[in-house]
Amino acid sequence: MSAAVAVLVFPGTNSEHETLRALHAVGLAAELVHWSRPEALGRFDAFVLPGGFAYEDRIRAGAVSAHDELMDPVIEAARAGKFVLGICNGAQILAEAALVPGTGPLRRPTAAFAPNENGRFESVHVHVKLNVAPARVPILAGIEADAVIPAWASHGDGRLVAPPDELERLERDGHIAFVYANADGLELVAPNGSALHCAALVNREGNVLAIMPHPERDAWTYQHLDASRDAARGDTRATLAPSGGIKLFEHFARAVRGGVPA
Amino acid sequence: MSATRTFAVSLTIPDNEAFTALETLGRLGIPVARVVRADIWLFDADADDAAGDLASAIASNETIHNPNKHRLAERESNRPPPGEVWIASRDEAPASLVAGRSIPGVRAIRRRTAWRLLDDSGRDVAPAALDRAVETFLCNPAFQVAIKT
Numbered sequence: 001m002s003a004a005v006a007v008l009v010f011p012g013t014n015s016e017h018e019t020l021r022a023l024h025a026v027g028l029a030a031e032l033v034h035w036s037r038p039e040a041l042g043r044f045d046a047f048v049l050p051g052g053f054a055y056e057d058r059i060r061a062g063a064v065s066a067h068d069e070l071m072d073p074v075i076e077a078a079r080a081g082k083f084v085l086g087i088c089n090g091a092q093i094l095a096e097a098a099l100v101p102g103t104g105p106l107r108r109p110t111a112a113f114a115p116n117e118n119g120r121f122e123s124v125h126v127h128v129k130l131n132v133a134p135a136r137v138p139i140l141a142g143i144e145a146d147a148v149i150p151a152w153a154s155h156g157d158g159r160l161v162a163p164p165d166e167l168e169r170l171e172r173d174g175h176i177a178f179v180y181a182n183a184d185g186l187e188l189v190a191p192n193g194s195a196l197h198c199a200a201l202v203n204r205e206g207n208v209l210a211i212m213p214h215p216e217r218d219a220w221t222y223q224h225l226d227a228s229r230d231a232a233r234g235d236t237r238a239t240l241a242p243s244g245g246i247k248l249f250e251h252f253a254r255a256v257r258g259g260v261p262a
Numbered sequence: 263m264s265a266t267r268t269f270a271v272s273l274t275i276p277d278n279e280a281f282t283a284l285e286t287l288g289r290l291g292i293p294v295a296r297v298v299r300a301d302i303w304l305f306d307a308d309a310d311d312a313a314g315d316l317a318s319a320i321a322s323n324e325t326i327h328n329p330n331k332h333r334l335a336e337r338e339s340n341r342p343p344p345g346e347v348w349i350a351s352r353d354e355a356p357a358s359l360v361a362g363r364s365i366p367g368v369r370a371i372r373r374r375t376a377w378r379l380l381d382d383s384g385r386d387v388a389p390a391a392l393d394r395a396v397e398t399f400l401c402n403p404a405f406q407v408a409i410k411t
Contacts (some may be wrong), residue, residue: 056278058278058282059279060281064282067289108398115351123299161352161353
């Protein structure tokens with residue numbers, strides 16, 4: 001039996017099809033669920049919140065969606081231990097819903113992906129490195145320690161911000177799941193000024209992950225910004241071959257399948 | 263010598279953001295009939311600058327004020343009046359430029375978002391309702407601060 005994954009679509013979401021394609025590529029039975037159909041979410045094994053500008057980022061990025069009816073069953077499922085992955089705007093929604101870092105009451109955020117330090121929208125190719133022990137992220141089953149995943153950072157509000165004591169707690173208790181790094185895994189200053197160079201937050205139980213850069217936009221060789229893309233030029237099969245970002249989805253798929261009878 | 267001058271810029275066309283806030287506040291069970299929103303701009307400007315010059319420079323700065331859809335009003339105070347809350351970033355660094363351009367006589371610029379919640383009769387909602395709206399939705403205390411009278 002294939003695990004069913006819901007890809008949530010809010011008004012203004014814009015990365016749902018790329019995300020769906022990456023999930024299909026790793027064998028998950030993923031489908032789009034629009035904001036008007038919260039009742040449809042009950043039958044899914046896991047949830048992915050893709051990138052975009054849900055509700056035009058009105059009030060704050062992710063704030064309106066965090067209170068949307070579509071999030072009620074997702075919050076319930078997350079609390080029951082189901083896997084929830086948020087990418088970019090999806091990560092902002094998870095932070096506003098306080099599912100990550102999950103150190104306070106629901107929908108009372110203790111951290112935020114706030115406007116970038118330079119006040120500008122940044123679109124840049126990045127790598128993110130696993131910053132916690134693999135056991136801390138059961139949502140990425142089988143991921144190797146110090147795994148490095150390529151992705152595209154594409155956001156105006158991606159800077160982790162929290163009060164100093166909360167940042168200390170996030171670092172101490174292993175909530176900083178990924179940090180910005182180079183391709184060799186050397187930690188780098190975040191392009192958005194994110195505290196602790198944070199690229200992704202995970203909750204205490206490790207079943208909810210909020211990652212700012214887009215791994216689904218570096219899931220195929222033609223999207224990957226290094227010599228492999230140049231080498232593949234002219235060779236359709238090589239150009240369309242899976243690239244590094246797909247790894248994140250492979251680990252996610254492994255985690256989701258782990259909870260579904262074969 | 264400099265003095266702070268405060269301007270509010272609000273929409274004359276329907277404010278979709280305010281409407282979305284109204285919808286969400288309703289979902290949170292906070293009794294509100296209308297939401298009024300404005301961008302607040304605080305300018306630390308040369309005190310000897312002729313009052314009209316700054317107002318005129320701001321009125322003609324299309325990043326701040328588009329006369330086709332905005333209303334511009336100078337406020338008497340650089341604090342919110344009773345019934346209104348201003349949301350600001352905790353770590354905001356005052357800017358000196360707007361869209362890459364300076365405004366003559368202006369040394370520093372700060373921005374806020376003003377929210378006012380009204381009941382069925384057009385009066386401000388009870389302070390407790392405004393507080394609840396701020397705590398549950400309008401302000402993320404991880405990086406924002408709510409400023410009241």
